[in-house]
Amino acid sequence: MADVCVRIAPSPTGAPHVGTAYIALFNIAYARAQGGKVILRIEDTDQTRSRRHHEDRLLSALKWLGLAWDEGPDVGGPAAPYRQSERLDQYEKYALQLVEAGHAYYSFTTPEELAAWRSRRGQGDPPPYYAERERSASQNRGRAETADSYVIRMKMPREGTGVVTDSLRGEIPFEYATIDDQIILKSDGFPTYHLAVVVDDHLMGVDNVIRGEEWISSTPKHLLLYQQLGWDPPRYTHLPLLLNPDRSKMSKRRNPTSIDYYRRAGFLPAPMLNYLALMAYPPDGEEEKFSFQQLVDRFDLGRVNLGGSVFDLDKLSWLNGRYIREDLTPEALLGEMKSWLLNDEFISGMIPLMQERMPTLGDFMPRCAFFFAREVNPSLEDLVPGKREAADAVGMLQTAVWALEELDPWSGKEIEKAVKRVADFWEWPIRDVTRPMFSAIMGQPVGPPLYESIVLLQVDMSRSRLLAAMALLGGLSKKKLKALEKKWR
RNA sequence: GCUCCCAUCGUCUAGCGGUAAGGACCCAAGGUUUUCAACCUUGUAACCGGAGUUCGACUCUCCGUGGGAGCACCA
Known part of the structure; x- marks a missing residue:
């Protein structure tokens, strides 16, 4: 090799x-x-x-x-392009080749029909054989040319067994009959992961696939594609999660x-x-x-x-x-601090927020410490608005997390809208939303403007503070979380 | 529900037939230090269960149990 x-x-x-x-x-x-x-x-x-x-x-x-x-x-190479969206012709070519060879077929079943079909299925039913009629029809080529949309599915064998060899686990047996007719080319002309990964790994000469364990159960599909395309499969190694x-x-x-x-x-x-x-x-x-x-x-x-x-x-x-x-000289540590957040670029974002609320220069750092801290320590009382229950405060913070996660772009204006949305959802005065958020974000119910502070904190740090506050309040049960999410969406 | 994967302290792990089951994080106690941190010492704490195989199983086999992942026109 x-x-x-x-x-x-x-x-x-x-x-x-x-x-x-x-x-x-x-x-x-x-x-x-x-x-x-x-x-x-x-x-x-x-x-x-x-x-x-x-x-x-x-x-x-x-x-x-x-x-x-x-x-x-970013660096190029002999197998360019390295972005799958720029390699669509390859996937289509091989998908068609598979259809020609009788290993794949056109399917015109819509996602809606599929959903209805799935919901009709009982628990003890056999594996999800899709579009049985389409699978056996070999003359769908013409229909594909005129149809609004179609997909191409793999034709999985209905019997027989195969073996996935994992370099750490050894041989893993599987039965073809338990595997569905996976879509390999979507109706938008893009491939699914299964086709794309096989085609690209082969074309790029990848001989060792080292990936997460969640892929084990789809490896049989990949192996079958290699076989049908007449290529040698790579060696598989699945890493724990x-x-x-x-x-x-x-x-x-x-x-x-x-x-x-x-x-x-x-x-x-x-x-x-x-x-x-x-x-x-x-x-x-x-x-x-x-x-x-x-x-x-x-x-x-x-x-x-x-x-x-x-x-x-x-x-x-x-x-x-x-x-x-152990590994940093004082000079090197200083350098790390500077390239982290102790630099003009980051601090200048805080200046406009602080100018009106710093009687002396010395008030700046203590009041802005939360911008740099890994975590803050809000008090329970500050996290729960007066007259409200802790459980409701947790729920509110959770909806705030969801609202923030969806933001694009990440700006003060958008954050303000998100907070309003949360207040409307709970039918609470905006103050009952912002006060707990101030505490969760800054560790205390007062500080620089909330929305602009969240902007500087970025989405990941903001979420982690909100989540930490929720945990402090006792968290949310799985059941309640689900119910809340349903209501929120 | 179906298919598959996994299984040593709470967590990350060493162990590859015979060990008092070792280390690290966390936690606790003590020491050192003007304080804190760091550092040092000590301590708490594990082989999921049951059958086999074997003179002998944490270690090999099988069956349970538990946990996880997958079952999309997401990757």
Whole structure:
């Protein structure tokens, strides 16, 4: 086999996720240890959710961490383009080839019809065989040319068994009959993940797919596509998931998941990578602190752990502290502080908010400390408006989180609208919404203007403060959360 | 519900048939320090259960149990 080639294939549909960095880290560590190469490919096949600014944030977050790739949309390479939205002709070509060969078929069933069909199905029914009639009709080509819209589905075998070989878990058997006829080409002409990943990995020469465990169950589909296209499949390695404290898949509902949050909160790149590595890779002996290079030097894919890991902020903080006191000269630390938030750009955002409320220059820092703090400590009383119940305050804060998350652009005007929306929803005077928010955001019910402060704090830090306040108030039960969400939408 | 994955202290882990089951985070106590932090010492705390295999199982096999993931015109 030629040189090892791996890829990082993130989807630009939201804030840069620590899980993306975690998977990327293992891919790169493996490639470097093997002397292979790393491709960064943008999986932007979801037109409704993919955004260019998400891609930009993602790349800069990965670069901030010190992660680097050999080929990608920003550096180019022999397999360009590296953005799936720019490779549509390839996917269509192979989708048609699969149809010609009888491995895939056109389907004209609308999403509405599909939904109705699904809801009619009983519990004990056989696997979701879609569009049975269309599947067996081979003459739909003509109809596809005139139809308003259609999709192309894989034709999964209705019997037989296959095997996924995972380099860590060994052979994983599966029955074709339990797998549905997955859509591979959507009605907008874009491929789904399954087709795109197979076509691109093959065309780009990727021979090792190292991805999250959530992909195991769709690997059979990928394997079948390789077979039908007459290509050699890569070697698969599925990494364990990063978990919330309750052991569910890590989500921003329970944890800060954005790399930007950690950066904003004052974590350094090296300990971040070190900690992420620790999530699935044992340390060398008893020293848990190691550099990326040290990891590469002793990297053995086979030593990766299988159980999911709870992301522990306490331990990350401890490790970060060790880097600060052990690896940085005072000058270097000063430099880190400056490139973090102690710079003109950031502080100048605070000046207009503070000019009217600082009798002396010395009042500035104490009153703006919350802009820099990792967390604040609001009191219970300040979080609950007079005459209201704590449970309602929690609910209100939750709706504030939802309202803020949807904002685009992230501006004072929009934040004001969001807060009004929350007040309307609860039929509360605006003050009953802003006072708890002041406390949650700043740690006290008074301070610089709320909306502009939230602007400076950015979405991830704001959310984490609101979430922390909710936890302080006792949180929200799963049931109540669901009911509230339904009402909110 | 169906399919699959996983299983050592609360958390991250070492262990690869014979160990007093080791380390780290967290927590507690003590020490050091003008304070705090850091540092040092000590302590609390784990092999999910049941059958096998074996002279001997945390370790191998099977069955349970528990947890997780997937089952979209999202990735």
